[in-house]
Amino acid sequence: MTHAYQLIRSRKRKTLGIRIRDAEIQVRAPTGVSRDEIDRFVLSRNDWINRHLSHQREQLSRYQIQISQGGRVMLDGRWLALEWQRAARNEVRQLPEQLKLTLSARVRREEREAVRALLQQWFRVEAEARLIPRCQELAQITGLIPASISIGSWRARWGQCSSKGEIGLNWRLLQLEPRLQDYVILHELCHLQQMNHGPRFHALLAHHCPAHIQLRAELAQYTVCLNW
Incomplete structure (x- = not known):
């Protein structure tokens, strides 16, 4: 039996x-491919799909943010219970x-979406107050000085380094343990000298972050934390 899937066609x-x-x-497919051929292709990858589905479902159960009364939000690698109520103004207290x-009380949109938006705004402000100074500190320690540091919002990466030497850090980094936050920051700082992931980049990263291989493996577990 073929798994249910979303089909996206492209010329x-x-x-x-x-x-x-x-x-x-x-499933992504060329415009001219028939649905029967697509179904056969999906069926041929059944074992691969089952393995990845099982892994991702496990990750979702372990790390997914739950925007609900009594739900949970991760901060610095720790789960915090989430609760909200109506009042005179929007506020987040840790x-x-x-x-x-x-x-x-003036908020009219669905409460869960309003809570999500308020949380994301709070995380971004906290990230500006915490991640930017930490990046500046690590830049001074390593001697890898960026042209600028900013906070961004991405669903597929924790940070980035531009060819102009500009470092961008995802506000979602605050969900991770501080040592994983540092790993991502150091990774991006090393790109200031090496804009690829070749041997020289890994040698530089190993110099500034000896445990980078272990930390990279740990970071891979938290991909689901990018998706909210």
Whole structure:
């Protein structure tokens, strides 16, 4: 039996391809390929799909942010319970084991979406206050000085380094343990000298972050934390 999947056709695409994200299957296909041929292709990759679905479902159960009353949000590698109520103004308060939100009574959109937006705004402000100074600190320690440091929002990467020497850090980094935050920052700083992932880049990263191989493997577990 063929798995249910989302089909995306493209005139530019020449081959069939499968992508699994958030435990959902996406198939990309050229415009001229028939549905029967696509189904046969998906069926031929059944074992691969099952392995990846199983892995991603496990990751979702372990690391997925839950925007609901009594849900959970990760901060610095720790789960905090999430609660909200209506009040005079929007606010986020961080308690030892909890993030407690208040939503303005004037907010009219669906509460969960309003909570999501408020949380993301709070994370971004916190990231500007914490990640930028930390990047500046590590830049001074390593001697790898960026032209600028900014906070961004991406669903597929934790950070980036431009050819102009500009470092961008995803606000979602704050969900990770500080040592993983540092790993991502150091990774991007090393790109200031080596804009690829060749041997020289890895040698430079190993010099500044000896545990980079282990940290990279750990970071891969948290991909689901990018998707909210």
